[in-house]
Amino acid sequence: MISRRSLLTVVTASAASAALAGCTTSGPPRRDRVVTEAPPPVEELGAPVMMYAAVNDGGHAVPAVPIERIDRRYHRQVVPDPTGERPGTVVVDTGNHFLYVVQRFGRAMRYGVGLGRQGFEWSGDGVIEWKQAWPRWHPPEEMIERQPELKKYSTTYDPVTREWKGGMEPGISNPLGARALYIYQGGKDTLYRLHGSPEWWSIGKSVSSGCVRLINQDVIDLYDRVAEKSPIVVTSGLRVTA
Numbered sequence: 565m566i567s568r569r570s571l572l573t574v575v576t577a578s579a580a581s582a583a584l585a586g587c588t589t590s591g592p593p594r595r596d597r598v599v600t601e602a603p604p605p606v607e608e609l610g611a612p613v614m615m616y617a618a619v620n621d622g623g624h625a626v627p628a629v630p631i632e633r634i635d636r637r638y639h640r641q642v643v644p645d646p647t648g649e650r651p652g653t654v655v656v657d658t659g660n661h662f663l664y665v666v667q668r669f670g671r672a673m674r675y676g677v678g679l680g681r682q683g684f685e686w687s688g689d690g691v692i693e694w695k696q697a698w699p700r701w702h703p704p705e706e707m708i709e710r711q712p713e714l715k716k717y718s719t720t721y722d723p724v725t726r727e728w729k730g731g732m733e734p735g736i737s738n739p740l741g742a743r744a745l746y747i748y749q750g751g752k753d754t755l756y757r758l759h760g761s762p763e764w765w766s767i768g769k770s771v772s773s774g775c776v777r778l779i780n781q782d783v784i785d786l787y788d789r790v791a792e793k794s795p796i797v798v799t800s801g802l803r804v805t806a
Contacts, residue, residue: 600620603669612639616651616781622698624736627778629764638662638767645672646802652794654692654758656776659800660684661768663758663776673789675782678766680774686747687758687798693748694792698734704755707773726739736762742780743787747796758796759783 609615616629632637638661645666647655655664655672658679664672679685702719703711719730730737741760748754757775760783766772767779776798778786 571740606642606671607673608644609640613635615640615785616779619781619784621742621784622659624698624734624742625640626736626742626784627762629779634676634737634764635768640673640675640785641678642667642671643674645670647672647797649795649797652791654790654794654796655802656758656796656798657800657802658687658798658801661770661784662802663778665786674785675778675786676767678761678763678768678772679770680806681770682773685770686754686774687800688749690747690749690796690798692758692790692792692794692796693753695743695745695787697743697787697788699740699744699759700731700734701738701740702728702731741783743779743783745787748770758786 579618588786612631618628618629619626636655643664645664646657647653647664647666647670649666650660651668653666655663655666656677656679657664661677661679663675666672688742701717703714703717708718713801717727717730717732721727722729736742739759739761740757741762743760745758746753747756747758755774759775759777761772761777762780764779766777
């Protein structure tokens with residue numbers, strides 16, 4: 565028979581062995597591994613001649629752009645992000661005539677743009693409140709006053725339907741081109757747009773009445789990359805070396 569004292573001795577010895585086994589390891593304590601997401605390959609855009617080829621979009625024939633006559637800096641391309649803004653932000657660099665869509669992993673999609681001539685520039689922070697494919701053009705009253713020939717495109721608001729009536733029909737000759745993205749600030753329409761234009765020769769120059777214009781093929785690409793309510797920053801303070 566096992567005495568009570570012998571039984572206590574066996575139990576105590578077993579507990580001590582278990583505790584000792586729990587304190588000994590064969591190496592350093594295990595640490596959870598931190599998994600970092602590897603950046604994907606840089607997006608392949610293809611040759612410029614293909615990016616700016618003729619295209620039928622929404623029933624409208626967009627002509628090819630003689631891209632060889634445009635400075636290569638203004639061709640659509642993926643570049644290191646110089647803005648420091650969070651992904652999804654649109655940044656217009658008026659000093660260099662570039663528009664960026666900030667991407668992840670320190671990259672940005674860059675487009676060449678045409679800008680407003682002196683006296684019509686706009687800068688600051690805003691929101692892409694909404695966007696539209698093949699929009700109608702509604703020239704503001706101030707523009708009609710400067711250019712009376714535009715009166716035929718004047719716009720009136722119908723309070724019954726809550727729609728604006730008039731304006732220029734969508735089309736390749738419409739000043740807003742294939743797409744328009746509308747810039748708001750503080751909940752109010754600034755009357756400035758990011759929009760397409762058939763006037764490829766204006767890219768890299770300041771000739772428009774204030775809006776940011778892109779080649780139609782570029783604004784079609786931009787439209788699919790930018791969500792409504794995306795932030796937009798218009799600045800002249802970026803330093804770009806290439």
